[in-house]
Amino acid sequence: MRADRLPDIAALEERLGHHFRRSDLRDQALTHRSFGAPNNERLEFLGDGVLGCVVAEALLEKFPDCSEGELSRLRASLVREEALAAVAATLGLTGHLRLGRGETASGGAERPSILADALEALYGAVFLDAGYASARAVVRATLGPALAQADVRSGGKDAKTRLQEVLQSRRQGLPRYAVTGVHGAAHQQVFDVECTVDGLALQARGSGSSRRAAEQVAAEAMLRQLQA
Numbered sequence: 001m002r003a004d005r006l007p008d009i010a011a012l013e014e015r016l017g018h019h020f021r022r023s024d025l026r027d028q029a030l031t032h033r034s035f036g037a038p039n040n041e042r043l044e045f046l047g048d049g050v051l052g053c054v055v056a057e058a059l060l061e062k063f064p065d066c067s068e069g070e071l072s073r074l075r076a077s078l079v080r081e082e083a084l085a086a087v088a089a090t091l092g093l094t095g096h097l098r099l100g101r102g103e104t105a106s107g108g109a110e111r112p113s114i115l116a117d118a119l120e121a122l123y124g125a126v127f128l129d130a131g132y133a134s135a136r137a138v139v140r141a142t143l144g145p146a147l148a149q150a151d152v153r154s155g156g157k158d159a160k161t162r163l164q165e166v167l168q169s170r171r172q173g174l175p176r177y178a179v180t181g182v183h184g185a186a187h188q189q190v191f192d193v194e195c196t197v198d199g200l201a202l203q204a205r206g207s208g209s210s211r212r213a214a215e216q217v218a219a220e221a222m223l224r225q226l227q228a
Contacts, residue, residue, distance in 0.1 A: 008095075015091050017141045018126050018134060025129050029121035030093070032114060034100030040121035047124030050132070051079055054139040058147050078146055082159055082213065085112035086206070086220035087142050088119040107183050107190035110207035112217050145227040159219035163195075166226060173198035175222065177215045180205070193218045202226070 009026070013019045020026040025043070033039040055078050059071050066074075077083070088094075094109045097118055108114050119142075127135035140147065157165075163175055174197075181192040191211045195204040195218035202225050206217025 018138050020129050022129050025125040029125040030096050031098040034103040035098040043121035043124035044117045047120035050123045050127050050135050054136050081112050081116045082216040082220050084116035084119050085217050088115035106185050112208050149227045159216045163219040195222045
């Protein structure tokens with residue numbers, strides 16, 4: 001969006017679990033480089049480090065007997081782009097991103113890479129605003145369901161595979177994926193996909209630069225609903 005004033009920012013902070021003392025850090029975290037400077041790239045770099053540290057600590061606590069390789073694969077599955085994009089969508093970041101006109105027109109607010117980067121930038125902004133303990137609390141809260149369901153037996157499988165296995169273990173039908181829209185310029189198309197499961201009154205949506213990427217985001221969103 002182009003407006004300088006972000007809508008319902010207090011509600012976003014409530015969902016995030018942190019009220020910023022420095023609103024400039026929050027606004028910068030939500031600003032894509034297409035909007036102008038300062039943007040969120042440096043905060044995203046910092047937030048990526050904070051996120052990795054917090055997730056590594058949580059996995060060490062949960063799996064004291066796992067090898068370094070097993071922990072690395074688990075961490076990679078938790079911080080992959082589609083997983084973070086699903087968290088960002090749940091928080092409602094789509095309506096708060098500040099994008100340039102071109103990115104707005106091409107559906108940038110729903111692009112998983114932009115959503116994931118903004119979420120990491122917010123983690124970095126919380127770190128600068130209130131320190132590591134606050135950033136740690138925010139990461140653990142927003143990734144709570146995924147951390148709780150982390151399973152070394154998953155072996156870092158992608159979201160669609162994990163969703164299918166969860167549904168099979170519950171003796172439920174397989175997920176269905178349907179493209180609900182395609183928008184943006186030909187070289188920057190964004191695919192919208194809806195995931196449904198027969199017998200469950202749940203719907204999950206995802207967007208991505210390809211149908212496959214959008215399906216992964218939708219599957220991750222469905223997993224989060226099932227884990228809630």
